[in-house]
Amino acid sequence: MPLDLLLIMVVGGVSLVALILHLTGRSAQTVLSAEDARTAWHRHFPDDEVHQVMVSEDRHAALVQTSVATGLLWSFGADTVARHLIDFDVMETDHGLRVEFHDFGTPGVSLALEPRERERWQQLMTSP
Amino acid sequence: MSDAISYPDVTQYAVPFFIAAILAEFLWIAIKGRGGRYETRDALTSLIMGAGSVASGILLGFIAWGFFMLLWRITPLDMGTSVWAIVTCFVLDDLRYYWVHRFGHRVRWVWASHVNHHSSQHYNLTTALRQTWTGTFTFMMVVRAPLVLMGFHPALVLFVGGINLVYQFWIHTEAIGKMPRWFEAVMNTPSHHRAHHGRNARYLDCNYAGVFIIWDKMFGTFVPEQEGDRVDYGLVHNIGTFNPLRVAFHEWVGIFRDMTQPGLSWKQRLLYAVAPPGYSHDGSRDTSEGIKAKHLARNPQDRGTPGFDAS
Numbered sequence: 181m182p183l184d185l186l187l188i189m190v191v192g193g194v195s196l197v198a199l200i201l202h203l204t205g206r207s208a209q210t211v212l213s214a215e216d217a218r219t220a221w222h223r224h225f226p227d228d229e230v231h232q233v234m235v236s237e238d239r240h241a242a243l244v245q246t247s248v249a250t251g252l253l254w255s256f257g258a259d260t261v262a263r264h265l266i267d268f269d270v271m272e273t274d275h276g277l278r279v280e281f282h283d284f285g286t287p288g289v290s291l292a293l294e295p296r297e298r299e300r301w302q303q304l305m306t307s308p
Numbered sequence: 309m310s311d312a313i314s315y316p317d318v319t320q321y322a323v324p325f326f327i328a329a330i331l332a333e334f335l336w337i338a339i340k341g342r343g344g345r346y347e348t349r350d351a352l353t354s355l356i357m358g359a360g361s362v363a364s365g366i367l368l369g370f371i372a373w374g375f376f377m378l379l380w381r382i383t384p385l386d387m388g389t390s391v392w393a394i395v396t397c398f399v400l401d402d403l404r405y406y407w408v409h410r411f412g413h414r415v416r417w418v419w420a421s422h423v424n425h426h427s428s429q430h431y432n433l434t435t436a437l438r439q440t441w442t443g444t445f446t447f448m449m450v451v452r453a454p455l456v457l458m459g460f461h462p463a464l465v466l467f468v469g470g471i472n473l474v475y476q477f478w479i480h481t482e483a484i485g486k487m488p489r490w491f492e493a494v495m496n497t498p499s500h501h502r503a504h505h506g507r508n509a510r511y512l513d514c515n516y517a518g519v520f521i522i523w524d525k526m527f528g529t530f531v532p533e534q535e536g537d538r539v540d541y542g543l544v545h546n547i548g549t550f551n552p553l554r555v556a557f558h559e560w561v562g563i564f565r566d567m568t569q570p571g572l573s574w575k576q577r578l579l580y581a582v583a584p585p586g587y588s589h590d591g592s593r594d595t596s597e598g599i600k601a602k603h604l605a606r607n608p609q610d611r612g613t614p615g616f617d618a619s
Contacts, residue, residue, distance in 0.1 A: 181321060186320055189323050189324060193327035194355040194359065197330055197331065197351060197434070198355075200331070200334065201334070201346055201348040206348045207347070207349070224546065226602075227602060256548055257348075257429075258347040259347075259429040259542075263548070284554060284558045284561040284562065285547035285548070285559075286547055286548035286549060287548075287554070
């Protein structure tokens with residue numbers, strides 16, 4: 181197959197699929213309740229005992245106190261990703277916090293938090 | 309012995325069909341309200357990975373081709389291009405696929421290339437196209453060497469390999485439940501392959517088949533999809549990025565970081581590259597065996613059920 185034709189089909193096809201998905205509402209981030217966050221944490225870390233869950237006001241992230249360490253769970257498209265807060269950096273941003281994980285496959289996440297919420301989350305993330 | 313045999317690149321010719329089938333599956337899900345899920349960035353990442361895989365084949369394909377042509381000049385055998393030669397080559401190549409795929413899950417060096425195919429938490433036709441960019445660097449081309457040495461022309465070997473990949477496209481769907489019993493018994497199907505994509509302890513390291521599920525039944529790796537244990541798609545430790553570059557290379561970076569840790573013996577460094585995924589020198593991580601054992605400790609009633617040892 182001529183390369184230019186292949187290129188047109190690939191670029192056109194990929195763009196068409198992405199556009200249709202976006203226009204039909206498939207770009208929405210998942211919304212979490214405390215129970216959702218607890219279930220999602222057990223899905224990612226079935227051995228952990230979950231002590232407490234704090235969901236962000238925008239409901240796209242949760243701080244999870246577990247038997248291993250404090251953890252962060254966040255919306256990842258229609259799903260979630262979770263990490264224990266063990267090897268990480270946290271910094272303030274205009275809209276909340278940025279958490280960096282030193283992990284090429286999960287570089288970090290930007291959390292949208294209200295100012296008071298940001299202070300509380302930062303404290304919980306960094307307290308031993 | 310002829311060098312001038314050529315076959316079409318079926319994966320490239322299948323591109324329009326892939327796009328039409330993805331749109332059809334999405335419409336089906338949207339209309340019926342069941343049969344799978346789609347998410348924009350996840351699907352976009354999968355499609356870009358597919359395009360990148362084709363590009364990688366165009367750019368790096370000459371390495372495998374050169375290796376196969378070298379073998380072709382050495383071998384005294386020529387199986388020809390009859391229908392029987394093509395069918396035999398297809399079946400033997402599917403056996404080759406089974407073992408490459410099994411290595412892809414049991415040897416971290418090969419897993420580094422294959423992991424991206426499992427990195428989506430979704431399971432739809434776009435997931436089928438979430439293919440590797442780095443397959444050449446696994447050196448798994450050597451597993452194809454016996455086919456060429458047996459007298460199958462390299463063009464034929466690559467042709468049947470392409471058909472194998474195109475076959476596997478349609479099985480990446482939740483829109484199809486189970487096929488007729490005879491078909492499920494012999495062929496790889498959406499149900500069998502859903503289990504393969506599961507991150508549930510039960511489904512780790514099962515159903516490596518490409519086209520014929522009989523290989524898994526022969527070599528003891530078959531686990532049927534269980535109604536009572538819905539497949540949870542993705543990786544044991546799901547990645548948090550839609551960036552195709554990170555998806556393509558994250559496990560290679562992980563191998564490099566692990567191998568270059570200070571204070572390791574040479575054996576430990578080597579094992580970080582070739583041991584099963586989840587190996588760690590200090591036991592801080594779990595391989596699939598460890599994950600299954602922990603699951604059985606929490607759920608002893610599952611002992612002896614499909615995917616779990618009886619003892």
